Amino acid sequence: MDYFDPHIHMVSRITDDYATLSRMGCIGVSEPAFWAGYDRGTVEGFRDYFEQLTSVERNRAASYGVEHYTWLCINAKEAENVSLSREVLAMIPEFLDRPGVLGIGEIGLNKNTSNEAIIFTEHVDLAVKHKELILIHTPHLEDKLQGTRMILDLLKHDGRPERADVLVDHVEEHTVRHVLEAGYWAGMTLYPTTKCTPARAADIVEMYGPERLLVNSAADWGPSKPTAVPDFIFEMRRRGHSESIIKRVVYDNPLEFFGRCRRFKAPDRIAK
Amino acid sequence: MPLPNSPLSADEILEREFLPLRSRLLDIAAALDRFERASDDHLEAKPAEAKSSEAKLSETNATKMRLAQVEEALQILLDSANSDRAERIQQLFSREYDANWHTNWLASNQEQIGRNSPSIDDKKEDA
Numbered sequence: 001m002d003y004f005d006p007h008i009h010m011v012s013r014i015t016d017d018y019a020t021l022s023r024m025g026c027i028g029v030s031e032p033a034f035w036a037g038y039d040r041g042t043v044e045g046f047r048d049y050f051e052q053l054t055s056v057e058r059n060r061a062a063s064y065g066v067e068h069y070t071w072l073c074i075n076a077k078e079a080e081n082v083s084l085s086r087e088v089l090a091m092i093p094e095f096l097d098r099p100g101v102l103g104i105g106e107i108g109l110n111k112n113t114s115n116e117a118i119i120f121t122e123h124v125d126l127a128v129k130h131k132e133l134i135l136i137h138t139p140h141l142e143d144k145l146q147g148t149r150m151i152l153d154l155l156k157h158d159g160r161p162e163r164a165d166v167l168v169d170h171v172e173e174h175t176v177r178h179v180l181e182a183g184y185w186a187g188m189t190l191y192p193t194t195k196c197t198p199a200r201a202a203d204i205v206e207m208y209g210p211e212r213l214l215v216n217s218a219a220d221w222g223p224s225k226p227t228a229v230p231d232f233i234f235e236m237r238r239r240g241h242s243e244s245i246i247k248r249v250v251y252d253n254p255l256e257f258f259g260r261c262r263r264f265k266a267p268d269r270i271a272k
Numbered sequence: 273m274p275l276p277n278s279p280l281s282a283d284e285i286l287e288r289e290f291l292p293l294r295s296r297l298l299d300i301a302a303a304l305d306r307f308e309r310a311s312d313d314h315l316e317a318k319p320a321e322a323k324s325s326e327a328k329l330s331e332t333n334a335t336k337m338r339l340a341q342v343e344e345a346l347q348i349l350l351d352s353a354n355s356d357r358a359e360r361i362q363q364l365f366s367r368e369y370d371a372n373w374h375t376n377w378l379a380s381n382q383e384q385i386g387r388n389s390p391s392i393d394d395k396k397e398d399a
Contacts, residue, residue: 082384112367114377114380114381117377118381118384118385121385141365142365142366142367143366143367144362144366145362145363145366145367145369146366146367146368146369146370149369150369150373150374153373153374154374157374172362173358173359173362174359174362174363174366175362200358203358205275206274206275206278207274208273208274209273209274209275210275211273239278239279239280240279240280241275241279245275
C-alpha cells in the first residue's frame with residue numbers, strides 16, 4: 001500500500017532508510033524542523049539547517065522516488081531561548097517559498113514553560129500572517145497532557161488558525177479526544193517506549209474512527225523505526241480492517257492535509 | 273465516529289493477545305522483583321554512599337512516589353468498568369493541568385507577549 005510518513009526526521013537517517021522506505025511503499029515523507037540533540041547557538045546554524053532540509057534532503061529522497069516535504073521553525077526545546085528564537089522567526093520567511101515547504105513546524109511545548117508558550121504564540125502569528133499550515137509537537141511523557149491542553153488553550157485564545165490547517169502530533173490515549181473535539185488533525189507517533197505503538201494506534205482508530213487521524217514514525221537520531229507506518233498497516237490488516245480504512249489514515253488524510261498548502265505538489269507517482 | 277464492528281471477536285482477541293500479555297506481565301513481575309531485591313540489599317549492611325541526607329531523602333521520596341504510581345496503575349488494570357484503562361494510566365502518569373494557567377501567564381508576561389512578533393512586512397522581497 002502506498003503511504004505517507006507525515007512526521008519523520010530523515011536528516012538524521014542514513015540513505016539506506018530511503019531505500020527501505022521506498023520499497024515498503026512510502027511515496028512521501030514530511031520532515032518538521034526539530035532538535036538536533038544539542039542546542040544550536042546562532043541563527044546561522046538554523047539557516048544552514050533549513051538549507052539542508054529544503055535542498056539536500058529533497059535530492060536524497062528523490063533519488064529513491066520519495067517526495068520530501070519539510071516544515072520550518074525553532075523547536076520547542078530551543079524556544080526557551082527567546083532572543084535566538086526571535087532571530088530564527090525573522091529568518092524563516094526567507095525559506096517559505098522553497099519547493100516542498102509545507103508550513104511552520106514542529107512548534108509546540110517541551111517542559112510547558114512560559115518562554116516556550118511565548119515563542120509558540122509568535123510562531124502561530126507568523127503562520128497566520130503568511131497563511132501557512134501548522135504542525136505541532138506535544139510534549140513527552142508526564143508533560144504531554146498538561147502541554148497538549150495548554151497548546152489547545154493558546155490556539156483557542158488566538159482564534160485565527162483554521163482548524164483544518166493544524167496538525168497536533170504525538171497524540172495518545174489521554175490527549176486524542178481533546179485534539180479531535182477541538183477540530184484539529186491528530187497525529188499518532190509510533191515510537192518506542194515514550195510514545196504510541198502500532199497496536200494502540202489501531203485501537204485509537206477503532207475507538208474514534210479514521211477521520212482526521214494520521215500515523216507517523218517520527219524516526220530520528222534516537223532508537224526509532226522508520227518503517228513504523230507499515231507496522232501499523234500490518235496490524236490493521238491482521239485485525240481484518242478494510243483497505244479503504246487503512247488507506248484513509250496512511251494516505252488520504254495526509255494528502256488532504258498537505259493539500260491545504262498552496263505550494264503543495266503531489267508526488268509524481270500520484271500525478272501520473 | 274468509532275468504527276462500527278471490530279473485525280475480531282473477544283475470543284479471537286484473547287487468543288492472539290494471551291501470550292504477549294503473559295510475556296508483558298512477566299516483564300512487570302520481574303522488574304518489581306528486581307526492585308525489591310535491590311531494596312533488600314540496600315537494607316543490609318552496605319558501605320555508606322557519599323550522599324547528603326537531603327539527597328537520600330529526596331531519592332526515597334521520589335522512589336516512593338513512583339512506586340505508588342505503579343501500584344495505582346496495577347489497580348487500574350484490574351478495574352474492568354469502562355474499557356479505558358490505557359487512558360486512565362496515561363492520566364495517572366501525567367502532570368496536573370491548571371485551567372487558570374493562561375490567565376496567570378498573560379498577567380505575568382504582558383510585556384513579552386506579542387513583542388517583536390514578525391509581521392508580513394518583515395518578509396524579504398525577492399530580488
